[in-house]
Amino acid sequence: MADLLPESERDAALAPLLESGWTVADGRDALTRSYQFRNFIDAFGFMTRAAIWAEKWKHHPEWSNVYNRVDVTLTTHDAGGLTELDVKLAKKMNQLADD
């Protein structure tokens, strides 16, 4: 099981994500980001690639899709907040969305 990000590492781990459009959710230790794509095919294509990484890493997003938009929330339920897994998946999603 992943541990919560230690206080000493948390700011450094989250800084590049916060700069790239992720935010820490209100009232919940979770990262959220909304991605916009050109159309549904691109949005769902992003989700499909992210889904395979999520399953491979046994760490799954909460996410919703409306046409060209994908809203993502990441947290580690077992740990009750943000862990290294969330940082890893958030970075991967940014990379997949940029491809």
Added chain:
Amino acid sequence: MADLLPESERDAALAPLLESGWTVADGRDALTRSYQFRNFIDAFGFMTRAAIWAEKWKHHPEWSNVYNRVDVTLTTHDAGGLTELDVKLAKKMNQLADD
């Protein structure tokens, strides 16, 4: 563009869907249903198949996924409510979820 379901056909069109677990949303002329699967692979597999039908029919769901659960809302934005397209996609999703 699809037209709103005519009053004379609406009840008959919706009845089998309402029996199968779909409900008409509160405060919105939309159909909603929550599907549960064995795991994430099955849930996202369902979404992937439904996504291809949605794109083929140019009619896309609003949906969210958390691990093995998929929550779907269907409505026809252009028409401002339920049309034959929503009925068709709701039926298809039921079929895909049962496979």
